[in-house]
Amino acid sequence: MSENQDQKLYLPSDAAVKAARISGMAAYDRLVAEAAQDYTGYWARLARELISWKKPFTQVLDESQAPFFKWFADGTLNASYNCLDRNIERGLGDKTALIFEADDGAVTRTSYSQLLARTCQIANGLKALGVRKGDRVIIYISMSVDGVAAMQACARIGATHSVVFGGFSAQSLRDRIEDTGAVAVITADQQVRGGKNLPLKAIVDEALTLGGCDSVKNVLVVKRTGNDVAMSAGRDRWMSEVVDTQPTTCEPEWVEAEHPLFLLYTSGSTGKPKGVQHSTGGYLLHAALTTSWTFDLQASDVFWCTADIGWVTGHTYIAYGPLALGGTEIVFEGVPTYPDAGRFWKMIQDHKVTIFYTAPTAIRSLIKAAETNEAVHPRKYDLSSLRLLGSVGEPINPAAWEWYHANVGGGRCPIVDTFWQTETGGHMITPLPGATPMVPGSCTLPFPGIQAAIVDETGADVPNGSGGILVVKKPWPSMIRTIWGDGERFKKSYFPPELKGYYLAGDGAIRDAKTTYFTITGRIDDVLNVSGHRMGTMEIESALVSCTELVAEAAVVGRPDDTTGEAICAFVVLKRPRPTGEEAKKIAKTRSGKIMRRLLRSIAKGEPITQDTSTLENPAILDQLAQTN
Numbered sequence: 001m002s003e004n005q006d007q008k009l010y011l012p013s014d015a016a017v018k019a020a021r022i023s024g025m026a027a028y029d030r031l032v033a034e035a036a037q038d039y040t041g042y043w044a045r046l047a048r049e050l051i052s053w054k055k056p057f058t059q060v061l062d063e064s065q066a067p068f069f070k071w072f073a074d075g076t077l078n079a080s081y082n083c084l085d086r087n088i089e090r091g092l093g094d095k096t097a098l099i100f101e102a103d104d105g106a107v108t109r110t111s112y113s114q115l116l117a118r119t120c121q122i123a124n125g126l127k128a129l130g131v132r133k134g135d136r137v138i139i140y141i142s143m144s145v146d147g148v149a150a151m152q153a154c155a156r157i158g159a160t161h162s163v164v165f166g167g168f169s170a171q172s173l174r175d176r177i178e179d180t181g182a183v184a185v186i187t188a189d190q191q192v193r194g195g196k197n198l199p200l201k202a203i204v205d206e207a208l209t210l211g212g213c214d215s216v217k218n219v220l221v222v223k224r225t226g227n228d229v230a231m232s233a234g235r236d237r238w239m240s241e242v243v244d245t246q247p248t249t250c251e252p253e254w255v256e257a258e259h260p261l262f263l264l265y266t267s268g269s270t271g272k273p274k275g276v277q278h279s280t281g282g283y284l285l286h287a288a289l290t291t292s293w294t295f296d297l298q299a300s301d302v303f304w305c306t307a308d309i310g311w312v313t314g315h316t317y318i319a320y321g322p323l324a325l326g327g328t329e330i331v332f333e334g335v336p337t338y339p340d341a342g343r344f345w346k347m348i349q350d351h352k353v354t355i356f357y358t359a360p361t362a363i364r365s366l367i368k369a370a371e372t373n374e375a376v377h378p379r380k381y382d383l384s385s386l387r388l389l390g391s392v393g394e395p396i397n398p399a400a401w402e403w404y405h406a407n408v409g410g411g412r413c414p415i416v417d418t419f420w421q422t423e424t425g426g427h428m429i430t431p432l433p434g435a436t437p438m439v440p441g442s443c444t445l446p447f448p449g450i451q452a453a454i455v456d457e458t459g460a461d462v463p464n465g466s467g468g469i470l471v472v473k474k475p476w477p478s479m480i481r482t483i484w485g486d487g488e489r490f491k492k493s494y495f496p497p498e499l500k501g502y503y504l505a506g507d508g509a510i511r512d513a514k515t516t517y518f519t520i521t522g523r524i525d526d527v528l529n530v531s532g533h534r535m536g537t538m539e540i541e542s543a544l545v546s547c548t549e550l551v552a553e554a555a556v557v558g559r560p561d562d563t564t565g566e567a568i569c570a571f572v573v574l575k576r577p578r579p580t581g582e583e584a585k586k587i588a589k590t591r592s593g594k595i596m597r598r599l600l601r602s603i604a605k606g607e608p609i610t611q612d613t614s615t616l617e618n619p620a621i622l623d624q625l626a627q628t629n
């Protein structure tokens with residue numbers, strides 16, 4: 001890899017270019033041109049090449065009910081058939097699909113045939129319990145073979161899964177159960193992370209007592225630790241008892257391309273989390289396509305995406321994308337710092353990982369650990385198997401990029417800084433490893449076919465070099481279809497009328513005047529990104545004020561943090577002990593009762609106040625807040 005010092009441009013090596021599927025910028029340009037010339041023809045070609053259809057589609061894009069777009073609507077397929085059976089038919093039955101490493105280091109390998117058999121057993125078990133096409137199933141489980149198989153099993157019978165991250169509380173779980181109207185919950189007795197047993201089933205039990213969960217008829221419990229958990233007769237069943245005796249084959253339910261494959265909840269700027277609804281056909285196409293082009297996944301690769309299946313990254317780049325291509329991937333139960341902060345490097349060495357995809361937060365915390373403890377520095381491990389690195393979830397600062405490149409990638413591995421969102425289903429702006437010259441901190445150029453652009457508040461293009469609002473001008477196959485049960489909120493959130501029908505990502509961005517590369521400058525709404533996790537400021541505020549005993553008012557803003565990217569900064573007015581001065585009774589609210597978040601943000605960052613404060617109800621609060629900060 002050669003480096004141009006002035007522009008900090010990193011070129012893929014000749015070998016990387018030669019080996020890659022999308023080889024050189026001319027190949028990238030050809031794809032972009034193909035999409036520009038015949039947009040629907042381009043996506044139709046790829047959908048035919050990457051996906052096996054039961055009934056081939058004849059329609060490509062249906063815009064008649066915009067922004068509720070439909071892709072490949074008259075085609076039918078099954079996602080689990082595409083990820084499992086198809087690979088076996090191609091002779092990959094004995095190939096390792098999943099290398100599972102438990103928290104304690106125990107390793108299990110699952111072949112494609114085995115994963116299909118387990119998927120079919122779970123699918124048959126769900127059917128035996130009465131779960132049908134279109135039903136919603138909540139999956140509340142940690143990283144495991146059964147977690148992936150449960151997602152595939154839902155897809156197999158046309159049930160719509162909604163995975164809830166195992167770190168979420170009973171209340172959050174309850175909210176998602178109620179909103180989806182789920183008929184079943186798949187969970188485990190406990191989860192194991194960092195050497196500790198943590199509850200899962202007990203949290204499900206609590207969630208189900210909080211009300212609004214009458215739709216749930218069955219709870220399936222995987223035995224992970226074997227420790228005692230309460231089982232409610234008639235409702236709760238051990239997974240093994242329901243599925244181990246089921247047949248290992250199950251005819252896939254062929255669904256229409258628009259059939260909802262999954263719902264995944266994510267934070268918005270206001271109110272409750274949004275149930276992002278994804279399709280089957282368009283979603284699976286982009287999952288497979290981006291795994292093929294961005295990660296350049298080849299037959300011999302060992303791919304490791306460190307995300308949890310509770311996030312969209314774990315959906316697209318663990319449960320679906322790599323499997324759709326017949327890849328071999330790591331599924332890791334534990335945490336990067338247990339038994340020590342060398343865990344990732346040791347696992348890359350042990351499993352000869354070739355493609356490694358993680359978040360800037362993880363990289364930054366491992367840099368810190370390596371600086372203080374030489375034993376967990378990546379140079380203490382043999383990482384020579386790596387050929388490609390990826391980054392996702394938040395902007396990667398150039399210093400972390402350089403460290404990742406030099407110390408993990410040995411200076412030879414391209415880094416794909418992939419910008420995307422729960423709502424986009426897969427990569428939107430990213431380098432392609434055998435084509436795009438890289439600039440640390442920039443996600444570079446749109447994935448071929450994606451019409452990303454930067455506009456002002458009226459939807460007009462802004463010139464390169466000046467920042468603006470990130471939009472996508474045309475619908476793409478893996479886009480969010482709606483917010484579950486709230487089409488109006490979907491329209492309002494993502495297609496505001498002033499933006500000419502463009503998709504509003506919610507991020508600010510700027511294009512470089514010379515390279516035209518995109519750099520994401522951060523959220524433009526009241527959403528925080530803490531360690532790559534999205535959190536709505538209003539959600540945190542309502543959690544705080546729900547402590548009615550103690551909290552009178554709360555306002556939440558982000559402030560930059562070296563490790564987590566952004567940190568939560570909460571301004572809280574307590575009821576007890578009573579505030580001393582009269583002025584302490586009000587946080588920075590305007591006379592009409594609106595919290596001036598921009599102002600609090602400035603205080604949190606220690607910046608001088610430049611905003612107009614004339615509408616503040618209590619201007620004296622500013623000095624007080626600045627002093628206590």
Ligand code: WT7
Pocket residue numbers: 266311312313391392393394395396417418419420421422423443505506507520522523529532533534
């Ligand atoms: C938000 C989406 C995409 C899967 C994980 C997060 C931020 C994501 C990048 C990147 C700069 C990024 C954006 C985006 N983000 N990737 N490469 N560079 N920012 O999914 O929870 O839906 O969050 O994460 O702010 O809007 P998510």
